Amino acid sequence: MYKYSDFNNKLSQGSGIGELMQDLGSGLEHARRMNLEISMLGGGNPAHIEDMEKIFRDRWKFLSDKETIINRTLGDYSSPQGFLEFREKLAHYLSRHLSYPLKASNIAITQGSQSAFFMLLNSFAGAFSKENTFKKILLPLVPEYIGYADQGIQDGIFTSLAPIVRSTAEHRFVYEINFPSLENCLENESIGAICLSRPTNPSGNLVPKDDMNRLLNIATKHKIPLIVDNAYGYPFPNITFLESKLDWKPGMIQVLSLSKLGLPGLRTGIVVAEEEITSRIAEMSSILNLAPGNVGCLFIEDWLENDQISEYSNNIIKPYYLQKSQFALELLDHHLQSNIEYSIHESHGALFLWLFFPNHRYTSRQMYEKLKARGVFVISGENFFPGLSTDFSHKKQCIRLTYSRNTEEVIRGIKILAEELSL
């Protein structure tokens, strides 16, 4: 039995996301052994979209014949910030789409966006010994992405705010940022950055552009950055069902990813930020990884100048998910309406539906267990509120389900969900 450092204990002694993945895995195994049919509505894997997979196969074949490209991409390390030539092409593309003259130096490539968040969150939260203070990341609207929760090298790096809940229609609601609480928090706590995903995993909320501008102004006033997680957002893969364009401006860190285009195996993340930040990301990357992987960059390089990547996003990926989302919503309304009190967050994007069951006799954890026993896997809502110290009923009465699985799985899963929750 070896002895382990605080660093190791912090990162290897069980995390929300780790337990979740483990529990899903063992639940799946159990269901298989019992010969139960399974509806895996829990994960965040992007769908296997046939039209996109054909495009990926063709691209793979094309690249495999290009000897010089392959030699450079597989045989050489890039710089820690990513290949300059690729970043130049990406900077041109992003300048057009984010309405700001970005340069290659405004971009850093990372091993997936998850690792970009590890670097960013720990750069702006934790101990600041020169200032003799401990700063936190402010999540302005929870529920928020579970993958941030355990990323702090130090404990307690998040503080978060419950949203305003606005009813939009029968059985529908939307979360909105509570700006007075936000201003109050910034006045009274030591905050190093504001961070949010847009669209939000898990709720599918798309914070409106005006609110994003307001957030940026507030962040700038407090001399802290606004980190925007675009894993599902604009300009690619643009799994958003409302106008989603967001300009880049100084003071903002936008984080993009190739994963939800359907390429999570390429592990490519993109940080768009002021040069002082991207150069620090590069320094950290060189310590953690020497250099990011090159294959993701090579894979999309030719889709930038001609905007092909936006066309794939807007003409194939977005419509695919929109149709799936609408289908799942109709099914839920059909099966739940008569006998269960429920409300669903408006589906503005990402891969998930966020269901609220007010006054239900089961907590979200119990709902998760009941469904798991029937081979239906969802995620219990309480995992998505890192840093929230106030009571908020949604914390214990919501579940997240992935609507993008195949039709039979979704139909079966939703039928069982309605049965179990109305029993």
Ligand SMILES: Cc1ncc(COP(=O)(O)O)c(C=O)c1O
């Ligand atoms: C909101 C959000 N941000 C970031 C990530 C990390 O994605 P990746 O590391 O694959 O780029 C995910 C993955 O599911 C996510 O849902």
